[in-house]
Amino acid sequence: MDIGVPREIKVLEGRVALVPAAVADLCRLGHTVFVEAGAGQASGYADAAYTQAGARVVEDAAELYARSRLVVKVKEPVAADLEHLTARHLVFSYLHLAALPELTRQLQVIGLTAIGFETVAVDRQLPLLAPMSDIAGRLSVQIGSNLLHRPQGGKGLLLGGLPGVERGRVVVLGAGVAGGNAARVAAALGAEVTVFDRNRDKLAEMRALGDNVTGLHSYGESIAEAVQGADLLVGAILIPGQKATHLVSEAMVKTMQPGSVIVDIAVDQGGCIETTRPTDYSQPTFERYGVTHFGVTNMPGAVPRSASQALSAAILPWLGRLCTPEWREDPVLLGAVNVEAGKVVHPALRA
Structure with a gap:
């Protein structure tokens, strides 16, 4: 060949x-x-x-x-x-x-x-997507943590906190490969992490990461409440081959605090956050309603x-x-x- x-x-x-x-x-x-x-x-x-x-x-x-x-x-x-x-x-x-x-x-x-x-796809797994999802999940928190810094337009928050200082709050939509890796990195930094998924086994896996991780079923009302308090919101929803479903509406984004950050890993499948649009590394971010959005469609390219x-x-x-x-x-x-x-x-x- x-x-x-x-x-x-x-x-x-x-x-x-x-x-x-x-x-x-x-x-x-x-x-x-x-x-x-x-x-x-x-x-x-x-x-x-x-x-x-x-x-x-x-x-x-x-x-x-x-x-x-x-x-x-x-x-x-x-x-x-x-x-x-x-x-x-x-x-x-x-x-x-x-x-x-x-x-x-x-x-x-x-x-x-x-x-x-x-x-x-092999037995409902995606072996060729998984390694890039591994990387994108980890990068989402590294990038999001940096975007929370004041010089980058963020609210000036140290994501993991420290003694005498509140922890940052990270919300992850999806506990698959990308979302799971995002949760692991955020948890290791010391943030308060909430992960949403519909698979109980995956939620149990997320809880096992530590006492600072909560796994919740993806009820719309629960997501809306968590998004409002999120410092960093990571979208990691995947339906193989299909366009992503918007789990976070524009109205939900409007409730987030100024200087908060959204990283939508699902952007290459259309994004799971309504205000997301594709970007690239030459201009990776944009602002909507005071919230910094990162929508690079080839995150592992970094x-x-x-x-x-x-x-x-x-x-x-x-x-x-x-x-x-x-x-x-x-x-x-x-x-x-x-x-x-x-x-x-x-x-x-x-x-």
Whole structure:
């Protein structure tokens, strides 16, 4: 199989889909891997490392797409990528098409096959989304804690507090991988943490983090009460393949104290907080009703070295399956196809 790894061109996206060690494994299996020059630079991987791993480094995107059949990238194709994609391509990346209807239409017009990392599901788990959810959950509290600082426009609060000082209050919507990691970091800092979910086992897991963590069922009234007192609100709701549901309304956000912070991890699926909109790392925040909103759609791109290593390890086994003519016999991969031959095929996108 001819595999292409393009340089990511989304704003300040530093990740690369495959690290050199993964490329070496693919080359040993007889595959040809093309890597666009500079693709791994922001993650700390020079072109020479890819050459040593057996890849063929090509100068630009046009050559890479022309020589590749299977394109493996991190984020969804943007305008400059779409110029090079054709019906013969198989794209394997994060897509999040539920929140991107125009991109969905463009991929249909091209007629290619696109498989989303986030729709690869095994026993109701999402193995290719999980490592980035791990990172995004942890980053949400690190970033939110910083945004609470006065120079960043926050209320001037030390999230974990200290002796003689009140603890900050963190509210997390969702106790899955991202929300669970957000709760763990916030709890470790010493904040008062309230986590909402509908799964009792997950709530029990959150309570076990410590006496400063409370797990509650996602009743609308309970969420509204918690949001009003939150210093940091983290949205981490996920319905695989579908657009996120707004659990926090604009009216709820209006009740938050000035200088509070919202980090909506679910923004790449449309966001679970009504006032959220997508941003990028060039202008990551905006203010609504005195509340700082962080809506970056590629949060793990801030730590590309760590994120690239985690992502590459997760996708490599699945990539090996995609490189075989029998990949359509794999029900997991077949079920992860989002669009193909001009049609939207994933059930969540057709809903």
